[in-house]
Every structure is written in structure tokens, then in C-alpha cells.
Amino acid sequence: MLKKFLFADLDDTLFQTFDKATALGSHRSGPDVLEPAAYYKDGSICSYTTGVQRAFLAFAQDGMTLIPTTARDHDGLRRVDLPFDSYAIINYGGVVLLPGGASHAPWLEGMRAAMHTALPGLLELAAHIDHYAQRTGFGGRARMIEDFATPFFLVVKDPDKRHERLAPVETDVVRPWIADGNRPYVVHRNGNNLAILPKALDKAHAVACVTELLRAEHGDIITFGMGDSRSDAPFMAACDYAIVPRATQLAGITVAAL
Incomplete structure (x- = not known):
């Protein structure tokens, strides 16, 4: 029998914040059935699973291996706080973790x-975003996400x-900067998260690496891909089957749009 692997996004796919969790439907995911799933650095609860999500996890783990x-x-x-014990893909595909937690050295080197x-461009764009914030009073700032001694991408949130x-930051600052010279960066915006990534940084590439x-x-x-965001679609398309949670950005532009 063929082994089954589920490449699954985490936030807003397998769990979400309290407000988003209750919005999924109080008739079956009210506060009394939510359970903590992820934590902030200070130990406070960041995100929760609903009963439906826990049932899905139990279903998936009975025969599938989950790969974050x-x-x-x-x-x-x-x-x-979920049981993962195989490979993992983090930083939008920038790092592949082997079973046991060590990074996949050849992938990380590349x-x-x-x-x-890509770094000089990201630094230039970060300066433009911060200048926009100073000029307009926007409270957010461009933050460089670094891991394994490597800068990967920028993220902007409204405090x-x-x-x-975030809309004018994207339309008035980020996209014109990318278009000016057709710079090799892409934009992902979902809720209160605006991310600017080098095109070389792609979950789909990392999924292909782990699949091999x-x-x-x-x-x-057999591979399955699961995600909530438009940015997840490419890695899901690289799998044999795709799973889309309801009431998500990706559901709204695919299944719900039919």
C-alpha cells in the first residue's frame, strides 16, 4: 500500500486565533470546545483548534504522515502543540527540517x-515602507524575518x-516598487499579514524537495496539500490532491466562487 503524506499549512488551516475560531460557527466551535494549539513567546495562548479541526487531525493521522x-x-x-514527527517546511519554504529537527543542509545552503x-532589494523596500509609515502615520513597520542566520522575507502588520x-501599503508602496524594473519579489496578503518574498522563496519548491x-x-x-491562503495554492497544486478548509481566503476564490 502506498504511504500517504499531508503537506499542511498551519495558521488558519489547522488552527487559528480565538476570534477566528469562534467565527467558524458557534454552534460547533464555541469557547467551551476550543483547545489551545499554539503559543506566543511569553507562553500565552496564540491559537486554538475547534472540535472539527481536531477530528480532522485524528482522521488525517490515522494513515497519513503530516508535514507542516x-x-x-x-x-x-x-x-x-501538535504532534509532528516527520519532515517540516518552515519560513515559506526557506528551511526544510529533517525528522529529528535538523535542517537539510544542502537545501539551506542553496x-x-x-x-x-535578494537581501539588498528587501532592505530597500523596507526603507520605503517605513518612510511611508512616518509620512502617513501608519503604525506598522516592515520587519525582516530571519532564521538559521538567514534573512528570508519582510512582513508588515497593522498594530x-x-x-x-494594509491595502495602501500594498498598492501605493510595495507593488509599484516591484513593478519598477520588474523586480523578482512576490506579495502575499491575507488578513492582517502583508508579506513580501523573493521569488526564490516558495513552499512549492520545498514540497518538491521533500517529496523527492x-x-x-x-x-x-501519495501526497496531499492543505492550505487556507492564495499563497498556498502552488504547493497544493504540486501534490496529488488538494484540501481547502471552508471559510478561508482560498475557499473564497476557488470552491465558494463556483
């Missing part, structure tokens, strides 16, 4: 070289969680 495929860094992954090339305030490692170990396999 996330934008979270290594520390953020360690603060997720990504470090690509990120070194008051006013998601609509798994095939070398097990022969023919």
Missing part, C-alpha cells in the same frame, strides 16, 4: 545563496489589526 508547510520560523513551529542575492490599513526525499525512502507515495 508554514511561514512560521523554527521557534514559531516549536510553539505549536536558499542562503538566493536570499543573499491595531485594522486589516484595511520521501520517494527515495518509500518508493511511490
Whole structure:
């Protein structure tokens, strides 16, 4: 029988914040049935699973091996209280973790070289975003996400969680800068998260790498991809089957749009 592997995004796919969890439907995911799933650095609860999500996890883990495929860094992954014991893909595909937790050295070396090339552009864009914030009073700032001694991408959030305030940052600052010279960067915005990534940083590339490692170990396999965001679609398309949670950005532009 072919072994089954599920490449799964984490935030807003397998768990979410309290407000988002209750919005999924109080008739079956009210506060009394939510359970903590991820934590902030200070130990307070960041995200929760609903009863439905826990049932799905039990279903998936009965026959599938789950492989986190996330934008979270290594520390953020360690603060997720779910049972993962195989490979993991973090930093939007910038780092592949082997079973046991060590980084896949050849992959990391290649990504470090690509990120070194992309870094001057990210720093330039960060300066533009921060200048926009100073000029307009926007409270957010461009933050460089670094892990394994490597800068990977920029993220911008509104400190008051006013998601609509990110729209002019994207349309008036980020996208014009990318278009000016057709720079090799992409934009992902979902809720209160605006991320700017080098094109070399791609979950789909990392999923392809891990899939080849798994095939070398097990022969023919079946792969599933699961995610909530438009940015997850490429890595899901690289799998044999795709799973889309309801009430997510990706569901809204795929299944719900039909």
C-alpha cells in the first residue's frame, strides 16, 4: 500500500486565533470546545483548534504522515502543540527540517545563496515602507524575518489589526516598487499579514524537495496539500490532491466562487 503524506499549512488551516475560531460557527466551535494549539513567546495562548479541526487531525493521522508547510520560523513551529514527527517546511519554504529537527543542509545552503542575492532589494523596500509609515502615520513597520542566520522575507502588520490599513501599503508602496524594473519579489496578503518574498522563496519548491526525499525512502507515495491562503495554492497544486478548509481566503476564490 502506498504511504500517504499531508503537506499542511498551519495558521488558519489547522488552527487559528480565538476570534477566528469562534467565527467558524458557534454552534460547533464555541469557547467551551476550543483547545489551545499554539503559543506566543511569553507562553500565552496564540491559537486554538475547534472540535472539527481536531477530528480532522485524528482522521488525517490515522494513515497519513503530516508535514507542516508554514511561514512560521523554527521557534514559531516549536510553539505549536501538535504532534509532528516527520519532515517540516518552515519560513515559506526557506528551511526544510529533517525528522529529528535538523535542517537539510544542502537545501539551506542553496536558499542562503538566493536570499543573499535578494537581501539588498528587501532592505530597500523596507526603507520605503517605513518612510511611508512616518509620512502617513501608519503604525506598522516592515520587519525582516530571519532564521538559521538567514534573512528570508519582510512582513508588515497593522498594530491595531485594522486589516484595511494594509491595502495602501500594498498598492501605493510595495507593488509599484516591484513593478519598477520588474523586480523578482512576490506579495502575499491575507488578513492582517502583508508579506513580501523573493521569488526564490516558495513552499512549492520545498514540497518538491521533500517529496523527492520521501520517494527515495518509500518508493511511490501519495501526497496531499492543505492550505487556507492564495499563497498556498502552488504547493497544493504540486501534490496529488488538494484540501481547502471552508471559510478561508482560498475557499473564497476557488470552491465558494463556483
